[in-house]
Amino acid sequence: MINAGDTAWVLISTALVILMTPALAFFYGGMVRKKNILSTLMLSVVTLCLISLQWVVYGYSLAFGTDHGGLIGGLNWLGLRGIAPIFPAYAPTIPHMAFIFFQLAFAVITPALITGAFVERIGFSGFLVFTLLWSTIVYLPVAHWVWGIGGWLRNLGALDFAGGAVVHITAGVSALAVALVIGKRKGYGKAPMEPSNIPLTVLGAFLLWFGWFGFNGGSALSAGTLAASTILVTNTAGAAAGLTWMLISWVHKRPSVLGLATGAIVGLAAVTPASGYINPLSAMVIGSVAAILSYYVIIFRMRIKLDESLDVFACHGIGGMWGVLATGLFAEKAINPAGANGLFFGNPSQLGIQALTVVVVVAFSFLVSYILAKVVDAMFKMRVDENEEEVGLDISQHGETVY
Amino acid sequence: MQLKKIEAIIRQEKLDEVRVALEAEGFVGMTVTEVKGRGSQKGITLEWRAGQYRIEFLPKLKIELVVDAFDSERAIKAIEEAARTGKAGDGKIFVSTIDNIIRIRTGVRGTKAI
Numbered sequence: 104m105i106n107a108g109d110t111a112w113v114l115i116s117t118a119l120v121i122l123m124t125p126a127l128a129f130f131y132g133g134m135v136r137k138k139n140i141l142s143t144l145m146l147s148v149v150t151l152c153l154i155s156l157q158w159v160v161y162g163y164s165l166a167f168g169t170d171h172g173g174l175i176g177g178l179n180w181l182g183l184r185g186i187a188p189i190f191p192a193y194a195p196t197i198p199h200m201a202f203i204f205f206q207l208a209f210a211v212i213t214p215a216l217i218t219g220a221f222v223e224r225i226g227f228s229g230f231l232v233f234t235l236l237w238s239t240i241v242y243l244p245v246a247h248w249v250w251g252i253g254g255w256l257r258n259l260g261a262l263d264f265a266g267g268a269v270v271h272i273t274a275g276v277s278a279l280a281v282a283l284v285i286g287k288r289k290g291y292g293k294a295p296m297e298p299s300n301i302p303l304t305v306l307g308a309f310l311l312w313f314g315w316f317g318f319n320g321g322s323a324l325s326a327g328t329l330a331a332s333t334i335l336v337t338n339t340a341g342a343a344a345g346l347t348w349m350l351i352s353w354v355h356k357r358p359s360v361l362g363l364a365t366g367a368i369v370g371l372a373a374v375t376p377a378s379g380y381i382n383p384l385s386a387m388v389i390g391s392v393a394a395i396l397s398y399y400v401i402i403f404r405m406r407i408k409l410d411e412s413l414d415v416f417a418c419h420g421i422g423g424m425w426g427v428l429a430t431g432l433f434a435e436k437a438i439n440p441a442g443a444n445g446l447f448f449g450n451p452s453q454l455g456i457q458a459l460t461v462v463v464v465v466a467f468s469f470l471v472s473y474i475l476a477k478v479v480d481a482m483f484k485m486r487v488d489e490n491e492e493e494v495g496l497d498i499s500q501h502g503e504t505v506y
Numbered sequence: 507m508q509l510k511k512i513e514a515i516i517r518q519e520k521l522d523e524v525r526v527a528l529e530a531e532g533f534v535g536m537t538v539t540e541v542k543g544r545g546s547q548k549g550i551t552l553e554w555r556a557g558q559y560r561i562e563f564l565p566k567l568k569i570e571l572v573v574d575a576f577d578s579e580r581a582i583k584a585i586e587e588a589a590r591t592g593k594a595g596d597g598k599i600f601v602s603t604i605d606n607i608i609r610i611r612t613g614v615r616g617t618k619a620i
Contacts, residue, residue, distance in 0.1 A: 359553035
């Protein structure tokens, strides 16, 4: 039966998560050079338009439709036709359309996250082809495995409350794969790549933080104690990670604003899979550890001169991996009876299931994304030519300039 | 008639001190431009998300004013003293000879147009 309170919360949460994609556009846009700001914003916002349509036409159906072998959903909901008003197996107290739209917002932001890997050199048409195909052959299957009824990881008992594996690991690992295919920006490591507008990045980061209450809290699919606990632990993890990151940068030199904003995002990503199963103290540990891991992965990434430009792998890939594993450590049935206990609450086998989920999603995302990027590059040229890159993508791809 | 152009590259934060010092010596008009540049100190490092990155050109201000050659040492001294901190990055002053000045409003030329 439809519950008005639950429905209102999920609808608001959906709007919050939709806001995260433009927030991400600003988060990324502030970190690139001035000549590529519009292009970077465009990569995120065009993904909002593109995947919004894909989800209605076939995305939802393939991710959440009738299961085929635990691997992919069916074609029974193509074009969202024949949708029953409520589908209790996914969400018993809200309209099916609310669940579909909520899930759409996740499908949108995931490929938008990847764009941080190849900003300032990606060709626009190659990007569009890549994004549509990536969402189809990476996101939809993984979403089905973990969240779809009959999905094989779901059946194994994998816990991913709001998308640590489905969103953050797929995006982060795929970002690494595409960065390897597309190569460094011209002059990377020789000329400075100065962030053009850190205030824009800080604005984007804290709008993301705000949107995350919908991302995680809405995943309760109800407006009660679980949603309340979820948004509190979400906030706690973001705060712990932001502070931890700031302290690390302070020990090395100065307490960096960009560092604190980055840390907050890493903490929020890491707590995502665990947020519906853990207490606030566990959230502090998850956030702080995430910040430490991610910080040193960025340092290492820079040392080996790999131009995964905005560290999608370090932030979302590492944050997501740690978060999915940490769910197997800190989950408590006392918080969410529909979940499971983790290692620290007497159930070591959950950690095994979580580890398997990490390994499978990492391997699948990396391999498929790497091959897909190679194919799209061969057919549509994913990278602009040298001259276009030097002029900047705002002018060479879009014929516009900022400010 | 002898005219000198004084171009001073200074720290951004020193603009008001320099302006006051020049005004105290009777030099009111000047043009200020935001510029980037580097001297023997080269660039500096700033904080990136993790670790630091270098910027190779530092933001500075350039003040330009044209004075009677007779007064130029006073103007130079005022700028030097106001802009100096004693640390690397204080900037430089370039002095050159100028052929003429024309005030557009009245058409007056030479030192009267200063």
